[in-house]
Amino acid sequence: MAETRSHSFAYPGGAMKQRGSNNDINNDHMVVSKKPMLSVPGAAWDDPAAALASARHEFGEHGGVNMSIEVSTTFTVMEPEIMRRMFAGELGPARNFFIYSRHFNPTVLNLSRQMAALEGTEAGYCTASGMSAISSVLMQICSSGGHVVASRTLYGGTHALLTHFLPRACNITTSFVDIMDHAAVGDAVVEGKTKVLFFESMSNPTLTVADVPELSRIAHDKGVMVVVDNTFAPMVLSPARLGADVVVHSISKFISGGADIIAGAICGPAKLVNSMMDLHQGSLMLLGPTMNAKVAFELSERIPHLGLRMKEHCARALAFTMRLKKMGIRVLYPGLEDHPQHDLLTSMMNKDYGFGGIMCVDMETEERANRLMHLLQNYTQFGLMAVSLGYYETLMSCSGSSTSSEMNEEEKALAGISPGLVRMSVGYTGTLEQRWGQLEKAISRMQKPGLDLFGKN
Numbered sequence: 484m485a486e487t488r489s490h491s492f493a494y495p496g497g498a499m500k501q502r503g504s505n506n507d508i509n510n511d512h513m514v515v516s517k518k519p520m521l522s523v524p525g526a527a528w529d530d531p532a533a534a535l536a537s538a539r540h541e542f543g544e545h546g547g548v549n550m551s552i553e554v555s556t557t558f559t560v561m562e563p564e565i566m567r568r569m570f571a572g573e574l575g576p577a578r579n580f581f582i583y584s585r586h587f588n589p590t591v592l593n594l595s596r597q598m599a600a601l602e603g604t605e606a607g608y609c610t611a612s613g614m615s616a617i618s619s620v621l622m623q624i625c626s627s628g629g630h631v632v633a634s635r636t637l638y639g640g641t642h643a644l645l646t647h648f649l650p651r652a653c654n655i656t657t658s659f660v661d662i663m664d665h666a667a668v669g670d671a672v673v674e675g676k677t678k679v680l681f682f683e684s685m686s687n688p689t690l691t692v693a694d695v696p697e698l699s700r701i702a703h704d705k706g707v708m709v710v711v712d713n714t715f716a717p718m719v720l721s722p723a724r725l726g727a728d729v730v731v732h733s734i735s736k737f738i739s740g741g742a743d744i745i746a747g748a749i750c751g752p753a754k755l756v757n758s759m760m761d762l763h764q765g766s767l768m769l770l771g772p773t774m775n776a777k778v779a780f781e782l783s784e785r786i787p788h789l790g791l792r793m794k795e796h797c798a799r800a801l802a803f804t805m806r807l808k809k810m811g812i813r814v815l816y817p818g819l820e821d822h823p824q825h826d827l828l829t830s831m832m833n834k835d836y837g838f839g840g841i842m843c844v845d846m847e848t849e850e851r852a853n854r855l856m857h858l859l860q861n862y863t864q865f866g867l868m869a870v871s872l873g874y875y876e877t878l879m880s881c882s883g884s885s886t887s888s889e890m891n892e893e894e895k896a897l898a899g900i901s902p903g904l905v906r907m908s909v910g911y912t913g914t915l916e917q918r919w920g921q922l923e924k925a926i927s928r929m930q931k932p933g934l935d936l937f938g939k940n
Contacts (some may be wrong), residue, residue: 882905
């Protein structure tokens with residue numbers, strides 16, 4: 484096999500170019516695209532929905548408005564010389580030359596283009612899960628002996644990856660800091676060793692909003708790449724447009740919207756994504772977190788209405804938290820004016836999408852949190868007790884004993900996770916007033932004296 488450094492690819496706009504015979508490609512060579520993925524003026528990126536609408540559209544094999552699903556694992560070539568050139572890295576997906584679907588698949592590549600458009604990056608690559616996206620990026624950027632500076636308030640699985648797995652398996656260590664303490668972030672960087680600053684745009688579960696422009700400036704001044712998990716805020720925030728280098732997603736959440744698909748995405752510079760597909764050194768190529776083409780097709784059909792869904796998630800979250808606050812309930816939501824980062828989020832957010840679809844109710848103790856969730860599910864039918872988020876029904880969980888359970892008590896305290904913090908991913912089924920009535924009824928019953936854990940006499 485001819486040695487290859489990477490199989491470069493680009494993200495041109497316009498119609499799909501059909502691959503031809505060897506005579507059509509004798510003078511063809513692959514270069515990484517130096518221009519943005521979008522073929523629209525920069526001003527059009529004031530809105531991610533406009534970016535999505537301007538992205539390259541794939542048509543079905545017979546001209547259908549929906550693209551065809553390419554389920555093949557392997558692909559034919561018209562001439563023997565073409566295969567040699569593909570393995571040498573001279574021909575690739577930018578010219579619609581495909582080798583094997585663990586490497587690139589046309590249907591998955593289309594979804595990757597959509598994700599790159601959504602986040603305003605040169606390139607994107609979709610993976611089998613959000614965690615595979617995060618781990619692949621970190622292991623590509625960091626070598627053995629490398630160092631990461633990360634927010635101490637992260638999804639429990641990410642925290643476990645950084646705390647336990649990467650030090651043991653890869654000799655990559657992490658310093659956790661208060662992401663709002665910019666001086667501490669800068670001080671935690673070890674010159675010549677720190678490779679990544681990692682944080683969530685809106686933290687899970689405390690909804691702390693990171694100052695992406697300032698954190699990016701601090702990291703870049705020290706030669707450190709910025710990787711941001713934007714799972715909580717698609718459409719709402721665009722970290723790459725604010726200075727971040729790489730944006731990762733668990734597509735399983737808001738982007739999917741159906742609680743029926745596990746998937747992830749990496750959006751960033753074409754140079755980085757190309758390196759992750761290197762046949763000898765690429766984390767995506769060699770670890771193989773491959774997305775199924777049928778999954779990619781389903782997701783590509785959902786992204787066009789993501790903006791509409793996010794607006795409704797966010798509008799209801801804001802309405803509920805404003806009313807709960809008037810009832811004297813302790814709520815956390817960055818759309819409220821008394822939230823510590825309300826002004827910051829307002830300065831960074833994309834116009835008209837809202838402040839996020841997640842809200843938190845702090846019941847102080849796990850017992851009271853469990854009682855509230857029981858009433859909301861089994862007494863008023865407001866929502867469902869389940870982890871994950873972004874579903875069309877409201878999902879709720881007590882974070883300290885569920886999605887953040889990988890953290891010990893001291894780590895949860897430092898992260899600001901109260902034992903009674905109930906994270907609610909606000910759905911959009913039913914009417915707003917119908918759902919508010921169910922929420923209010925459960926809260927009112929909670930406040931009645933003489934009830935046991937489950938709200939019974």
